[in-house]
Amino acid sequence: MLTSVMDRVSQTLLVDRLAIFVEDAQAPGRMRLARSMGVRVNEPLDLSFLEPARPEITRGALFFESPRAARDVSPSVHDALQQLDLNYYVPCRIRERSVAVLGLGKTVDGDFLSSDDVELVETIAGYVAVALDNSQLYNSLEQKALEIVRLKDFSENIVESLHVGVLAVDLSGSVESWNTRMEQLFGVSRQEAVGAQLDSLLPAELASEIAARGDGEQITGIYKQRLQHQGRSLTLNVSITPLVSKSGDRIGRLLLFDDVTQREHMEEQMSQTEKLTSLGLLAAGVAHEVNTPLAVISNYIQMLAKQMPENDPRHSIIEKIVKQTFRASEIVNNLLNFSRTGAAEIANVDVNHVVEET
Known part of the structure; x- marks a missing residue:
């Protein structure tokens, strides 16, 4: 745009040396050389004489009859004027603020601009100011739009990364948002869900439980709602929260679905x-x-056996009693070993011997 402006001014006024200075974004209030035609610059320029706060700039065009003979300026500004070799510096103002400066030299014939030419340049400078201001506004809006898109994507990524189902409905019960986890839980795609009525997407028993909570302004929930859906058994915790705007007006509801089926199974196993x-x-x-009465029985029966004659036929009965008490004691010891939290002992077992004793 700036190049097109310089070309049009050069052709209209027959000026071969032009330059456009705009405000430096990194140093607000100071100007920098943005575009030039027929101007050669060999070193950094001190453009402090173009600062918008200077009285000469606020009053109108700044004129130097001979840039090389400029007075009352610093040496660095004098060098800048000599390098630029421009006679007119016309501010481009909008809303009482200079956004750029249009610099021009003499005509190709070496003549100064007429008063009519200067007025034309001042008019063009006004249009340039409007164009630059619109460009800055457009760039600002573009940056804000990109930032809004980035924040929107970031927010959607957060919702999509949650391991809980998230949906939002408006006041009429129409679904406005439906994340990936909801797709996994209920087998309904986002394209099918958005715009549909909530009760048409959820199992009937769950939809009726949600409807029973109404449209209250308090946070409510459904704890361990068990249901059968598409051949699966699900246990869900549902949180229902009012959805409000920045102004505090209620615009719908936000529902969170947490699948606790596996957690419930783990709790049952722990129980x-x-x-x-x-x-x-x-x-x-x-x-x-x-163990204590068994030990007493075993001891007394062995004492009784010692008191009986060796050829007493009751010895065989006593031996069976002793054997069975030892067996009962062994079973009790196995129970004790089973109840202890110790390392298991692996050993070879004679299965035939176990069968014979049983």
Whole structure:
């Protein structure tokens, strides 16, 4: 755009030396050389004489009859004027603010610009200011739009990364958002879900439970809702939260679906393990109590056997009693060993011997 402006001004006014200075984004309030025609610059320029706050710039065009003979300027500014070799510096103003400066030299014939030419340049400078301001606004809007898109994508990535189903419905019950986890839980794609009524997408019993919570303004939930869906058994925790706008107006509801099926199975297994642990402790107590009378029976029967004659036929009965008490004691000891949390002992077992003793 700046090149096109310089070409049009050069052709209209027959000027072969032009330059456009714009505000430096890295140093607000200072100008930098943006475009030039017929101007040769060999070193950095001190453009402090073009600062928008200078009275000469705020009053109108800045004129140097002879840039090389400029007075009341610093040496660095004098060098810049000599390198630029421009006679007119016309500010491009909009809303009482200079956004650029249009610099021009003499005509190709070496003449100064007429008053009509200067007025034309000032008019063109106004259009340039509007164009630059619009360009800056456009760039700003473009950056904000890109930032909004980035934030939107970031927010969607967060929702998609959650391991819980997330959906949003408006006040009429129409689905506005449906994440990937919801697709996995209920087998309904996002394209099918968005815009549909919520009760048409969920199992009937779950939809009725959600509807029973109404449209209250308090956070409510459904704990361990068990249902059969597409041949699967699911246990879900559902959280229902009012969806509000920035102004605080309620615009719908936000629902979170947490699949706790596996967690529930693990809790059941842990409960069963605790029951087995309690049973083991009970068995240990019972075994300890049974062991004492068994030891007494074994001792007394052995004492009785010693008091009987060797040829007494009751010895065989006593031997069976002793053998069975030892066997009962061994069973009790096995119960005690089973209830202890120790390492298992692996040993060879004669199966025939076990069968004969049983």
